[in-house]
Every structure is written in C-alpha cells, then in structure tokens.
Amino acid sequence: MGNKFRSIETKHHEERQAFFEGLKHLDRRAFLRVAGISAGIVAGMGKLTPQSFQLVNVAEAQGEKPKFSFAYISDTHLYENKLNDRFVRAILKAVDDVNALDPQPDFVLFGGDLAQLGQAGELKLGAQILKSVKAPIKMMVGEHDWFLDMGELWRDLFGAPNYSFDHKGVHFVVLNSIHEGAQLHP
Numbered sequence: 075m076g077n078k079f080r081s082i083e084t085k086h087h088e089e090r091q092a093f094f095e096g097l098k099h100l101d102r103r104a105f106l107r108v109a110g111i112s113a114g115i116v117a118g119m120g121k122l123t124p125q126s127f128q129l130v131n132v133a134e135a136q137g138e139k140p141k142f143s144f145a146y147i148s149d150t151h152l153y154e155n156k157l158n159d160r161f162v163r164a165i166l167k168a169v170d171d172v173n174a175l176d177p178q179p180d181f182v183l184f185g186g187d188l189a190q191l192g193q194a195g196e197l198k199l200g201a202q203i204l205k206s207v208k209a210p211i212k213m214m215v216g217e218h219d220w221f222l223d224m225g226e227l228w229r230d231l232f233g234a235p236n237y238s239f240d241h242k243g244v245h246f247v248v249l250n251s252i253h254e255g256a257q258l259h260p
Contacts, residue, residue, distance in 0.1 A: 129143055
C-alpha cells in the first residue's frame, strides 16, 4: 500500500531532478534559443543594471515626499594594489559606472567590507578611490574593515560606525553590527 500523497519537498526534488535531466539533452541551438529568450525578457523588464553596483529607487507611498535614488556598492574586499589588483579594478569600475549615471543618485551607500584584511593600506586605498565618487557617500563598516584594530582607522577615515541621517523624508539608520566579543559565563 503506497502513499499517494507526496510532500512539497519530494515534489520539489523530483521537479529539480527532471529539470537537470532535461538539461543533459539540450543541444547547443536549443540552449542559445532559451538563453536569448531569457535575456530578452530580462531586458524588456528593464532589469539590466551594471554588475558593479545596485541602483535603488525610493518612492514614498503616501504624501508629497519626493522620489529619490541611491547607489549601493559593497564587499569590494580590497587588497593593496601590489598584492592583487583585481578587486581594485572592480571598485574603479563601480565608481566609473556610478559617476556615469545621469541623473546622479542622491547618494551612494557603501555596505561594508571595503578591505579584505582590514590593513591600513587597504582601507586608505579604498578611501582614496571613493573620494572620486561624484555623489555623497554614506559608509557602513564590515567585519573585514574592523577587526585588525577594532575600527580605530575606520573611525579616522570615515567617522562613527553608528549614525543616522534623514533624506527627503526617509530616516536612515546605519549600525555597526559586528560582534566584538562574547562574555563567557561559567
């Protein structure tokens, strides 16, 4: 006597397995046709944005508050240029892409992990690169930026890790969510 009902998880795994089995039988021409159709749908929805940053549009649901946009850049994980310039090239592209926007976003929110190892050279390099952004920058700290000196250089370069600001009727709160240590209880 078999169970005629299947769980959602079982159905999901069966559908996933069937999908991957079907991919094994997809020839090059069919793959290109599916990929082209998918790209066309995404482009038609206006969902193509540069990969180096995310543009966020903010609209107030009620009242007369104006719409605005901000760019979001995060997790650049910079090494000093002499060690690895791949990440430096990526943040330079993000800065160029944001600076090329017309109209410019109201501000750029940097989401943390500017540095990879939290070393002074990495943070200073990131600060120097971000100075070329046309829009004002609001910084958030990441754990990679913090632990080497517990945020001392971060504060010198970018200010307090916890702050808030108002912009066109929206209140933003930036918090340092890095856990600096746990208390042990016997």
